[in-house]
Every structure is written in C-alpha cells, then in structure tokens.
Amino acid sequence: MNPQFLVDGLIAGSMIGLGAIGITLTYSILRFANFAHGEFLSWGAYIALALSGALGFLFSALKTPVGPFSFGWSLPLAGILAILLTGMLALLLDAILFGRLRAQRGAVIIMVMASFGASLALRSVLEFIFTSKPAYYTKALQIAVNIGGGLRVTPDQMLALALTAVVVFAIHLLLTRTGIGRSMRAVSENPALAGVVGIDVRMVIRAVWIVGAGLACIAGVMAGLLVQIRPYLGHDLLLPLFAAAILGGIGSVPGAMLAGLIVGLSEAAAVQLIGAEWRAAISFVILVAVLLIRPRGLFGRQA
Amino acid sequence: MTLGGGTNLVPALQTRSLIAGYEPDMPIVRGVDLSVLKGELVVLLGPNGAGKSTFVKAIAGLVPIHSGTVHLDGQDITAVPVHNKIRRGLAFVPQTENIFATMSIYENLLLAAAMAPKSERERRISTLFERFPDLASRPSRLAGQLSGGQRQMLAVARALIVHPSILILDEPSAGLSPKIVAEVFTMLQDINKSGVTIILVEQNVRAALAIADRAIILVEGKLRHEGSAATLADDPIVAKLYLGASATRKAGVS
Numbered sequence: 001m002n003p004q005f006l007v008d009g010l011i012a013g014s015m016i017g018l019g020a021i022g023i024t025l026t027y028s029i030l031r032f033a034n035f036a037h038g039e040f041l042s043w044g045a046y047i048a049l050a051l052s053g054a055l056g057f058l059f060s061a062l063k064t065p066v067g068p069f070s071f072g073w074s075l076p077l078a079g080i081l082a083i084l085l086t087g088m089l090a091l092l093l094d095a096i097l098f099g100r101l102r103a104q105r106g107a108v109i110i111m112v113m114a115s116f117g118a119s120l121a122l123r124s125v126l127e128f129i130f131t132s133k134p135a136y137y138t139k140a141l142q143i144a145v146n147i148g149g150g151l152r153v154t155p156d157q158m159l160a161l162a163l164t165a166v167v168v169f170a171i172h173l174l175l176t177r178t179g180i181g182r183s184m185r186a187v188s189e190n191p192a193l194a195g196v197v198g199i200d201v202r203m204v205i206r207a208v209w210i211v212g213a214g215l216a217c218i219a220g221v222m223a224g225l226l227v228q229i230r231p232y233l234g235h236d237l238l239l240p241l242f243a244a245a246i247l248g249g250i251g252s253v254p255g256a257m258l259a260g261l262i263v264g265l266s267e268a269a270a271v272q273l274i275g276a277e278w279r280a281a282i283s284f285v286i287l288v289a290v291l292l293i294r295p296r297g298l299f300g301r302q303a
Numbered sequence: 304m305t306l307g308g309g310t311n312l313v314p315a316l317q318t319r320s321l322i323a324g325y326e327p328d329m330p331i332v333r334g335v336d337l338s339v340l341k342g343e344l345v346v347l348l349g350p351n352g353a354g355k356s357t358f359v360k361a362i363a364g365l366v367p368i369h370s371g372t373v374h375l376d377g378q379d380i381t382a383v384p385v386h387n388k389i390r391r392g393l394a395f396v397p398q399t400e401n402i403f404a405t406m407s408i409y410e411n412l413l414l415a416a417a418m419a420p421k422s423e424r425e426r427r428i429s430t431l432f433e434r435f436p437d438l439a440s441r442p443s444r445l446a447g448q449l450s451g452g453q454r455q456m457l458a459v460a461r462a463l464i465v466h467p468s469i470l471i472l473d474e475p476s477a478g479l480s481p482k483i484v485a486e487v488f489t490m491l492q493d494i495n496k497s498g499v500t501i502i503l504v505e506q507n508v509r510a511a512l513a514i515a516d517r518a519i520i521l522v523e524g525k526l527r528h529e530g531s532a533a534t535l536a537d538d539p540i541v542a543k544l545y546l547g548a549s550a551t552r553k554a555g556v557s
Binding site: 179182189193194195197198199301 | 395
C-alpha cells in the first residue's frame, strides 16, 4: 500500500475537520442539523475567489506568488475578508430564516427542512453567478517536495495542514479560556439556565454562526486551493462533515477535528484498498456505524 | 409599619394581576397580586399544579407573561429579558438542572461573575468560597459530580455572586435528604439575615414555614391565602385544604 494516502487523507481530513467543527457547534447550540453548512464552504471559496481576483486586478503585485506557494498575497488577504463575509452571510440567513423559525418555537424538522431549502437556494445562486465550470485561485503549478518515506507534499498542502492546526488550537482556546467560549458551552448544555445566569443567548447564537461560517470559509478556500472551486464543493463534503461531527460527538471541537482526520484518512485508504468509486461510501458507513454502536460519538456527552 | 419609613414602603417585588403560561390561550398563573417587602422571607405554597413554579418562572422571565406587571424596587421589569433580570438584582435558582454539569465548580461561578467588573470577579469568587467551604475544597471538580446538596449550594452560590437584592428559589429541597434540607434552609436563613429578600417555592411545608416570615398559598393559579408563617403553620383547616396530606402527616414532626 502506497503511504501517499496518509498525506491525501490528512489534507482531506483537515478540511472535513474544520467544516465539522462548525456543524458540531451550530448543532449543539442551535439544536438542529444545518444542511446548509456545506454552502458556507462553497460561498467562502467563491467570495475569496472574487475578492482575490479584484485585489489582483487592482494591485498586480499582489498576484506574484509568495515564497514557495502557488498564490500571491491577494489570496490570504481575500481569505480574511471572505471569513468575515461568510460570517455575515450566516447571520443574514439566521435573521431572515432560522431566527424567525426559532421565534415561532417550530419543530426541529422544520428547521432541518428549511436548511435544505436554504442549501439549494444558496448553491443555485453560486451557479448562476459563477457558472458550474471549475475555477482556480491560481494557474501556477507546484512541485511536490519529497519529505521522506515516499511521501510527497506540495508547499500549499503543508501550509494548509499547519493552518488547520493553528486554527483548531485557537478555537479550542476560545471555547475553554474566554468568556464568550464559556457562554457558548453554557448555552450548549442548558439554554434556559444560561439565560438565568445572565448570558444573552441571542448574542451567543450570533457568535456561533460567525465562528462556524468562518471555519467553513477557511475549509472552502483550502479545498479551492488544493483541488478546485465548484458550486458543489461544499455539498459534496456534506456527508463527510456530518459523519465527522457525529463520530466526534456533537458539541466536541477536538472530537470533530480528530473525527475529520479519521474520515479523511479512511476515505483515502479506501481509494487505495477498495477503489476510488467507494470513496463516498466510507462516510456513510462511518456515520451508520457510529449511530448504531456509539451514538454519542468519541467525546460526546451522555444523551 | 411607620409612615415615612422610607424605602420599606416600596415593595422589593410586586406583581399586579399577573397572568402567565407557556401557551397564549392556556394561562397557568391566573391573576396574582403579590407584594414582598424588603428583607422578607416569603414561602409560596400550594398543591401540585397550582402554578407556583410557573409563577416564579414568569417573574424570572422564563415563562411568557400574558398580562399584568412585575415591579422590582418600584421599577417595571415585566418586559426585561431573562438575562437582564440578574443585572437588575433579581436572581433565580431553578428547581432542576440548576448548575452546568459539564463545567467545573469554578467555571460555574465564573459564568455568573462575568456580570461583575473584571477586577472584582476573583475576589467575589473567593469570598463565596469562604462562605461555602464545601465547594472550595476542589474548585476544578466537575459540577456534575457533586452530590444533590452540594449542587444546591453551588446554584445558590452562583446566584449570590452578583449580590442580588432578591433571591427566588424553586423548590431547593427537592430530592434532598432531611438532613441536607435542614442545612440548605439554614443557609437560606443566613442569606436572608444578610439583607437579601427571599421568595421560596416549597413542597416541604413544615420546614419552609419554620424559616419564613410570611406564607402565600396558590391554588389553581390564584392567590388563595396569605398570612404570617406562624399563623398558617397552626391552622389545621388551611393545612388540610391546601397543603395536602403531607402537611398534616408531618404536622407533629418539627
């Protein structure tokens, strides 16, 4: 077996993990499975594409590749703006859709169905604006570096892995060491009590949307950089995202990240061992197995 | 009460024709007028389903108020959202799930202390630890691992951290052994003596009447009877009618 699957699996797992953290946070605090979460990845990727293009057009120096990487400063700058804008998109969606349903104290299934609808609408808007033709942040080609053991990694891939590690660590600190993070965990455990203690639950919900969508944007930009940008980019990752969120245990950030890596590595291994056509089935198998054997996942609370 | 006594004339908490309930067309609290004076310890009694719990939850902002008003120290707080009531000085301790089980004792206190100025938080927590030595021994322990009595202590400690003017508790004795109930009630008496007005919902009638200044009896969402705790405790008809068999059975105990 070619060990290269380790690199592919870790890369895919990083994107899945970042996306799954957003799903696990919104799931545990808003108490519904948001099927529109995948679209935050796609929108993040396309917003970064548009902004990066605009920056490159205005200041052509920003297009020159930075060091060993395939992209210029326009992409990281656009990425930071895209994180904020994707967060705004999530807040907008909450204001016009989910927030209204919450105010009506609607059933969970209504929220889930609404998220399906939102997902379709968001994806169609992307196809309408950008067409379904794949797009790329850069035309530059990259040579993979041999890092020993027969493993080959491009500088972009190494950057993505390092960035994921930093971001996950930062989110972990946010949740465990800051006031807003403690408030998020409090609302996740008991929203009514959180209110009694003095936590503004609506503010926490807004913070969770921004964090979840921001992470989705980072995952989307990474997917766009390392693979390609398509309107279906997020949608195609939805099943792995949910498999990772549930395997990690709803509400657990380290769980979602670890499970993301497990799902990514399993997929990459399956491609080699069974065949590429079975890749998509792996998430499904993991999802069903976890729900049957250990529904609370690796680090989830006892239901 | 003497006229010109100043602040004592303004009730610490007052509800006027309060109607409240989870569903708009199904009020559970059906027009309650209640005045609680500063420094009083009032116990709210009544049979199961009388609306005691719903009444205090409505005051705390957890159950929608359909009509009527709630005043705290003369200010209308009817429409103040739940998370801001604590900032006005009204602290509520729910009956069940009143601590964050997945967080440590320290984090539970820190959550509530977030309301206090940053420079004061640590000092307030350490003051509380002096008052509740049971909690202080291992502040990093998860609250979910505490015993029933310790949980109640933690819930009350957390409510006190913001120095509330009024403390409302929904059946703090539920599920506790008689010995622990006595401890909790002694603690509430001490808190009351330190100047905090207390409203207590209780099923544990005798024990509650023993520490209360005044008792209110709710029946079917309405205020049915009101009197000094001592009078009510000795009123066999009241006990039989409103307090259920448990009161008559326990009558000789305390």
